[in-house]
Amino acid sequence: MSRMVVNATVNGEPVEFLAGGGQSLLDALRDELRLTGSKEGCGTGDCGACSVIVDGRLVCACLMLAPEAEGTRIETIEGLADNGHLHPLQHQFLEQAALQCGFCTPGLLMASKALLDRNPDPTETEVRYWLAGNMCRCTGYDKVVRAVMDAAADLRQAEKPR
Amino acid sequence: MSDGNQGGVDLKVVGQRPIRPDGVDKVTGRAQFGADFHLPGMLTGRIKRSPYAHARIVSIDTRAAEKLPGVKAIVTSADFDAGAAGEVEAGESHAAMKEVAANCLAHGKVLYQGHAVAAVAATLPEIAAEALDLIEVTYEVLPHVIDVEEAMAADAPVLHDDMYTKGVTPKPGKASNVAAKHVMGRGDVAAAFKAAGVIVEGRYETAAVHQGYIEPHACVASWGADGQSTIWCSSQGQFLVRAMVAKILNMPLSDIKVIPAEIGGGFGGKTTVYLEPVALALSRKCGRPVKIVMSREEVFLASGPTSGAVMDVRLAARMDGKITGAEMTLKYQAGAFQGSPVNLGLMTAFACYDVEALALTGYDVVSNRPKVAAYRAPGAPMAAFAVESAIDDLALKLGMDPINLRLLNAVRDGAKTVYGATVRYSALVETLEAIKASPHYQTPVGKGQARGVAAGFWFNVGGESSAAVHVDEDGGVTVVSSNPDIGGSRASMAMMAAETLGLPIERVRCTVADTTSIGYSGSTGGSRVTFATGMAVVEAAQKVVADLKRRAAQTWECDIAMVEWKDGVATCTDPAKDVKPLSMKAIAGKTAKTGGPIAAEVSLNAQGAAAGFGVHVCDLEIDPETGRTTVIRYTAAQDVGRAIHPAYVEGQLQGGAAQGIGWALNEEYVYGKSGLLENASFLDYRMPVASDLPMIDTILIETKPNPRHPYGAKGVGEVPIVPPLAAVSNAVSRIVGKRMTSLPMSPAKVLAEMDK
Ligand code: FES
Ligand code: FES
Numbered sequence: 017m018s019r020m021v022v023n024a025t026v027n028g029e030p031v032e033f034l035a036g037g038g039q040s041l042l043d044a045l046r047d048e049l050r051l052t053g054s055k056e057g058c059g060t061g062d063c064g065a066c067s068v069i070v071d072g073r074l075v076c077a078c079l080m081l082a083p084e085a086e087g088t089r090i091e092t093i094e095g096l097a098d099n100g101h102l103h104p105l106q107h108q109f110l111e112q113a114a115l116q117c118g119f120c121t122p123g124l125l126m127a128s129k130a131l132l133d134r135n136p137d138p139t140e141t142e143v144r145y146w147l148a149g150n151m152c153r154c155t156g157y158d159k160v161v162r163a164v165m166d167a168a169a170d171l172r173q174a175e176k177p178r
Numbered sequence: 179m180s181d182g183n184q185g186g187v188d189l190k191v192v193g194q195r196p197i198r199p200d201g202v203d204k205v206t207g208r209a210q211f212g213a214d215f216h217l218p219g220m221l222t223g224r225i226k227r228s229p230y231a232h233a234r235i236v237s238i239d240t241r242a243a244e245k246l247p248g249v250k251a252i253v254t255s256a257d258f259d260a261g262a263a264g265e266v267e268a269g270e271s272h273a274a275m276k277e278v279a280a281n282c283l284a285h286g287k288v289l290y291q292g293h294a295v296a297a298v299a300a301t302l303p304e305i306a307a308e309a310l311d312l313i314e315v316t317y318e319v320l321p322h323v324i325d326v327e328e329a330m331a332a333d334a335p336v337l338h339d340d341m342y343t344k345g346v347t348p349k350p351g352k353a354s355n356v357a358a359k360h361v362m363g364r365g366d367v368a369a370a371f372k373a374a375g376v377i378v379e380g381r382y383e384t385a386a387v388h389q390g391y392i393e394p395h396a397c398v399a400s401w402g403a404d405g406q407s408t409i410w411c412s413s414q415g416q417f418l419v420r421a422m423v424a425k426i427l428n429m430p431l432s433d434i435k436v437i438p439a440e441i442g443g444g445f446g447g448k449t450t451v452y453l454e455p456v457a458l459a460l461s462r463k464c465g466r467p468v469k470i471v472m473s474r475e476e477v478f479l480a481s482g483p484t485s486g487a488v489m490d491v492r493l494a495a496r497m498d499g500k501i502t503g504a505e506m507t508l509k510y511q512a513g514a515f516q517g518s519p520v521n522l523g524l525m526t527a528f529a530c531y532d533v534e535a536l537a538l539t540g541y542d543v544v545s546n547r548p549k550v551a552a553y554r555a556p557g558a559p560m561a562a563f564a565v566e567s568a569i570d571d572l573a574l575k576l577g578m579d580p581i582n583l584r585l586l587n588a589v590r591d592g593a594k595t596v597y598g599a600t601v602r603y604s605a606l607v608e609t610l611e612a613i614k615a616s617p618h619y620q621t622p623v624g625k626g627q628a629r630g631v632a633a634g635f636w637f638n639v640g641g642e643s644s645a646a647v648h649v650d651e652d653g654g655v656t657v658v659s660s661n662p663d664i665g666g667s668r669a670s671m672a673m674m675a676a677e678t679l680g681l682p683i684e685r686v687r688c689t690v691a692d693t694t695s696i697g698y699s700g701s702t703g704g705s706r707v708t709f710a711t712g713m714a715v716v717e718a719a720q721k722v723v724a725d726l727k728r729r730a731a732q733t734w735e736c737d738i739a740m741v742e743w744k745d746g747v748a749t750c751t752d753p754a755k756d757v758k759p760l761s762m763k764a765i766a767g768k769t770a771k772t773g774g775p776i777a778a779e780v781s782l783n784a785q786g787a788a789a790g791f792g793v794h795v796c797d798l799e800i801d802p803e804t805g806r807t808t809v810i811r812y813t814a815a816q817d818v819g820r821a822i823h824p825a826y827v828e829g830q831l832q833g834g835a836a837q838g839i840g841w842a843l844n845e846e847y848v849y850g851k852s853g854l855l856e857n858a859s860f861l862d863y864r865m866p867v868a869s870d871l872p873m874i875d876t877i878l879i880e881t882k883p884n885p886r887h888p889y890g891a892k893g894v895g896e897v898p899i900v901p902p903l904a905a906v907s908n909a910v911s912r913i914v915g916k917r918m919t920s921l922p923m924s925p926a927k928v929l930a931e932m933d934k
Contacts, residue, residue, distance in 0.1 A: 017215060021380070036304070036497045046213075046214075050216065051207070052207070052210070052211075052213075052214040053206070053207015053208070053212075054207070054470075054504075055211065055392075055393070055442070056213065056394070057393065057394070057442075057474065057860075058474040058859070059474060060474065060704075060859055060860070060861065061887040062474075062859065062861045063392055063474075063860050064934075065392055088429075092207070093206065093207035094206070094207045095467060096206070096207075097206055100492045101869040102202070102205065102206075106202075106206065107203040109205050110197045110198070110201040110202070111197065112200070112825070113666065113823075113825035113826055113828075113829055114197070115204055115205070116443075116664070116665035116666060116826070116829055116830075116833060117392075117393070117440075117441060117442050117444075117664055117665060118200075118204030118205075118209055118440065118442070119211060119391075119392045119442025119443060120373075120392050120442075121204055121205055122205075122207045125205060129755060140873075141869075142869070143553065144868040144869040144871075145869045147867075147868040147869075148867045148868055148869040148870075149867070150867075150868070151392055151867060152392070152868075153206035153389075153390045153392050153443050153445070153837070153862065154389055154443055154665060154827055154829070154833045155832060155833050155836075156771070156829075156833045156835055156836030156837075156866075156871060156874050157823075157831035157832075157836065157866075157867075157868040157871055158828075158873050158874045159825070159828075159829060159832070160868070161868060161872075161873070168265040
């Protein structure tokens with residue numbers, strides 16, 4: 017089985033790993049780099065548990081081939097906290113009890129970050145449609161949507177010049 | 179037992195909303211779920227599955243696959259020990275182990291598409307996949323049956339030629355697909371119908387639906403040369419997995435250690451085994467750890483779902499709305515092996531109402547579908563759908579408000595259930611009143627919209643649990659729980675311990691132990707953990723408090739009755755003694771001088787779980803062009819006893835409501851003519867996503883704390899999935915203008931009804 021060397025930046029650090037031609041980025045992250053925070057719920061692009069940000073774009077890591085990651089900048093859940101300080105999204109998810117089992121949570125957090133990166137003040141409807149690709153079977157989304165809206169407010173507050 | 183030891187009004191931790199102890203791990207990706215383990219030398223296991231709905235296995239030829247380099251082991255049902263027999267406690271249902279074994283690896287026949295036939299372990303996933311293709315299975319395809327009523331027909335293909343319907347006398351002369359007939363009832367039903375002022379009746383149908391946990395089943399199993407083995411897996415019960423694997427592989431329990439991983443949802447669907455015995459059998463053959471993870475397609479084909487059902491219901495009532503009698507027949511799909519929750523359907527169907535005469539019949543029917551597994555309040559949502567629809571018909575016929583009609587018929591304390599229990603500590607009436615007074619119900623229905631109301635019941639259970647409380651040398655505390663934490667139970671365990679010990683929540687941490695590190699516990703299911711395991715935690719904490727007081731008395735040389743424990747500090751109430759209070763930290767730091775480490779473990783069999791009631795109200799609209807239903811507003815009220823961590827209790831109500839809405843509107847197992855599942859993916863099996871739902875308002879009714887629990891808790895996890903099916907369909911029926919009797923109410927079905 018021929019494998020190729022892939023060089024990329026993951027959470028700000030240069031990494032090098034071996035990838036099979038048909039291997040998904042998700043499998044490479046989980047099995048080669050042992051970054052198991054990204055989850056596989058379906059492997060077909062339907063649940064969003066594998067959501068990561070590649071060169072600023074939200075992608076399903078299960079749908080991207082690992083060799084395509086060559087030269088890209090990848091953000092995963094493991095890099096969301098900044099030197100041990102939780103991101104406002106992480107903080108709000110905890111405050112609002114926006115997780116029950118927590119399996120969908122890494123994907124939801126990365127998808128929410130991608131949303132807030134481009135839209136700092138989303139409406140409830142915008143949040144719901146943006147997150148429509150991230151399934152959560154436990155929460156009914158109520159507390160998730162509230163957490164994202166409140167994290168957006170926290171981030172706007174932090175941005176405000178004092 | 180903690181009868182009557184009710185937490186008073188000045189609770190400091192219980193009722194607050196602290197951050198859960200395992201929270202940071204779960205928002206940073208550090209939490210280890212079933213598929214996240216990795217061991218040196220670990221192999222990948224894969225399962226070969228049946229392409230047919232029903233077939234005899236003529237032969238399995240593994241020779242070519244065995245020769246493939248990298249293949250280390252192959253197993254079939256021949257590798258399971260025939261000794262597998264007997265029953266093991268499994269969530270709400272009892273699992274016949276021979277059938278669980280035959281479900282993990284088919285024996286003689288395959289009974290549904292996706293039924294496991296063989297498994298391989300190989301050094302790489304690609305090699306395992308190739309090996310599966312090289313395993314040659316010769317089948318003799320048999321006629322199949324999918325539909326529950328067709329399966330009951332006299333000429334239906336029979337799945338098990340040794341299945342004779344239980345519960346009928348005399349014993350039937352020939353085998354059939356009806357595993358059991360259950361009958362329950364009381365009173366003179368014929369007289370009730372004869373005297374009735376009004377009668378409503380209907381025939382209802384629900385589709386099989388999947389629990390839909392986002393985490394597929396996963397495990398790692400490692401066999402030791404001396405037989406001592408370890409299994410890491412996500413399940414709803416590490417002890418249950420241990421018991422089932424031990425039976426299937428004929429091993430002593432003490433040789434198996436099961437380490438519970440974080441669990442990515444279960445909803446009842448992880449109260450059995452699919453992979454663990456197979457992975458351990460593979461590991462036993464090759465001496466290396468084996469990991470097996472299901473794909474989503476495998477999850478749909480071969481795990482879960484819950485029963486689809488066909489139900490007939492008839493109500494007799496007086497003209498004032500009082501229901502005097504009811505008849506009901508339930509036919510539940512069991513999947514390929516017996517064991518549908520039909521008896522639970524019968525027990526719960528009328529549990530919300532005080533009906534004098536009842537005649538209830540249920541059939542447990544096998545067909546060529548995956549074996550059903552427990553799903554949140556197993557058996558109750560479908561039966562409630564039929565009953566709550568019929569009651570809605572009654573309200574329409576009599577021109578009564580649906581809440582008032584339910585209030586008139588609601589069970590109150592002292593009433594007898596059809597299964598013999600007496601209703602106690604119930605707050606159905608208060609829950610109905612709360613919905614009636616809610617801002618939602620008080621707001622007129624929006625233009626073009628309709629409103630539906632429904633109620634629901636679940637028993638909640640107690641049972642065997644263990645927990646330990648360890649005092650650390652610095653005065654902090656570790657709580658050891660025996661139950662996998664499926665939705666925040668570490669938080670409630672830590673909170674109840676903190677409350678009892680008088681400590682701030684940050685000084686109490688909670689861990690979930692493996693099977694060798696804590697006494698036995700039943701599974702995380704039946705809404706039992708906060709009640710039963712919580713009771714064990716509180717009793718262990720009470721023992722610790724008693725020990726702390728004893729040590730303080732010893733230090734002060736005073737009578738223990740003169741020691742008071744409050745807010746984590748011992749004070750001496752003897753005026754003759756001039757001593758300073760002793761903090762937890764001070765006592766914990768000097769244990770060597772006062773009798774050694776401070777810890778307590780309690781194992782108990784919790785009795786007195788109080789049932790829960792829920793009432794939901796739903797406003798929705800339907801797009802007349804597409805038939806698509808949109809829920810506009812939703813409120814769920816529930817009798818919760820006392821909410822230990824209200825945010826997680828609300829979350830249970832919201833999540834259950836969302837699952838119920840999916841069940842009502844979209845979710846279903848769709849079969850083609852050849853008996854194959856046509857929608858084994860999240861794309862085609864449509865579960866609600868964020869844009870499908872509104873906010874879900876919750877009302878927690880805490881007027882009737884459960885006096886049998888130290889802090890008044892009732893189970894809360896299952897009730898919320900019972901009312902939504904009818905709450906939604908009662909609203910849809912209003913818009914469509916006729917009774918919707920078949921779930922899911924997919925856009926196509928709604929359009930067809932509207933056009934009729
Ligand atoms: S695992 Fe990638 S979308 Fe589900
Ligand atoms: S918290 Fe369990 S799937 Fe979202």
